[in-house]
Amino acid sequence: AQSVTQPDIHITVxxxxxxxxxxxxxYGATPYLFWYVQSPGQGLQLLLKYFSGDTLVQGIKGFxxxxxxxxxxxxxxxxxxxxxxAAEYFCAxxxxxxxxxxxxxxxxxxxx
Amino acid sequence: SAVISQKPSRDICxxxxxxxxxxxxxxxxxxxxxxxxxxxxxxxxIATANQGSEATYESGFVIDKFPISRxxxxxxxxxxxxxxxxxxxxYLCSVKGTLGxxxxxxxxxxxxxxxx
Numbered sequence: 001a002q003s004v005t006q007p008d009i010h011i012t013v014x015x016x017x018x019x020x021x022x023x024x025x026x027y028g029a030t031p032y033l034f035w036y037v038q039s040p041g042q043g044l045q046l047l048l049k050y051f052s053g054d055t056l057v058q059g060i061k062g063f064x065x066x067x068x069x070x071x072x073x074x075x076x077x078x079x080x081x082x083x084x085x086a087a088e089y090f091c092a093x094x095x096x097x098x099x100x101x102x103x104x105x106x107x108x109x110x111x112x
Numbered sequence: 113s114a115v116i117s118q119k120p121s122r123d124i125c126x127x128x129x130x131x132x133x134x135x136x137x138x139x140x141x142x143x144x145x146x147x148x149x150x151x152x153x154x155x156x157x158i159a160t161a162n163q164g165s166e167a168t169y170e171s172g173f174v175i176d177k178f179p180i181s182r183x184x185x186x187x188x189x190x191x192x193x194x195x196x197x198x199x200x201x202x203y204l205c206s207v208k209g210t211l212g213x214x215x216x217x218x219x220x221x222x223x224x225x226x227x228x
Contacts (some may be wrong), residue, residue: 032215043116043221044155051215081191087131090154100145100217102155 002027002093004074005009013081014111021076021106023091031092033074038105039087046088050074061085086110113213114139118205124226125195132191133223135205140185142209145217146178149202158184158203164198198205 005024013019022051032051036044043087048059065076074091086109094100115138125131126156135144142161147155159167159180167180192199205220 034217036219041224043118044219045226046216046218049216094215100157104154 002031002095002099002101003031004091004093004103006091006106008088008106009104010107010109012109012111016080017085018040019051019076019081019085019108021091021108022101023074023076023087023103025074025091025093026071027079027093027095029095030069032096033065033067034064034091034092034093034100035059035076035086036102038090044090048075054096072112081110083110113216114141114207114218116205116218118220118223119136119220120223122189122224122226124228126228127196129195130191131195131225132189133188133203133205133212134205135188135220137186137187137207141207142185143207144182144188145206145208146180146188146190147206147219149222151201158190159182162175192225195225197227200227201227 003026007022009073015054033048034049037047038044048057048068050057058064063078067074070109092100093101117136119134140176146158149155157170158173159169161180161182162181163185176213181192202224204222204224206217
C-alpha cells in the first residue's frame with residue numbers, strides 16, 4: 001500500500017522568505033500526488049496535483065511542486081511567503097484504485 | 113470542482129448519544145468518503161460510500177459505530193453512535209468523480225465534534 005512521509009512537523013519562516021515543505025512517498029508505480037492546505041477551522045483546499053507529464057506543477061496561491069521519481073519526493077515550494085499562508089499543509093498520494101493516503105501534515109508559522 | 117456542504121459545522125454532545133452528519137454535494141459524484149481528523153492529527157479514512165451498495169469500512173472502523181447512508185449521488189450521512197470523549201474529532205466528507213475532475217478529491221469544511 002502507498003504511504004506518505006512529511007518529515008517536518010512544524011516550520012517557521014519569515015514573511016517574504018522562501019518556503020519548501022518536504023514530502024516523500026512510497027508506492028510501486030507512478031502515483032497521483034496532491035498538496036492540500038487546511039487553514040484554522042477550515043476544511044482542506046487543493047493547492048495542486050500531479051498525475052503525469054511535466055514534473056513541475058503550478059498551483060493556486062503562488063505554490064508549485066516538483067515530482068522527482070528518483071527521490072520519491074513531491075516537495076512544495078513558494079518563493080515568497082505571505083502571512084496568510086500560515087496553515088497546515090498535507091501531502092497526499094492516491095493509487096489508481098482511488099485509495100488516498102495523507103501525510104501527518106506540516107504546520108507552517110509565518111513570522112512578521 | 114465541487115461544492116460540499118456539511119451539517120452541522122460543529123456540535124457538543126453528551127456521552128452515549130449519537131450524532132448524524134450530513135454531506136450534500138452540488139453535483140453528482142461517484143465516490144464519497146468520510147474521514148476523521150483527531151486533534152492535531154492527519155486524516156484517517158473511515159469508509160467509502162458508494163451509491164447503491166454498502167459502505168466499505170477501513171480497518172478499525174465498524175458499521176455499528178459509524179453507520180453510513182448514501183441514498184443518491186449527491187448526498188451521504190455519517191452517524192457517530194454511542195459517543196465517548198474519544199470520538200471528539202473533526203469529521204470530513206470528501207467526494208471524487210465529478211465531471212471533468214474524476215481523479216481529484218474535494219473536501220467539505222468538516223464537522224467539529226466535542227463529546228463531554
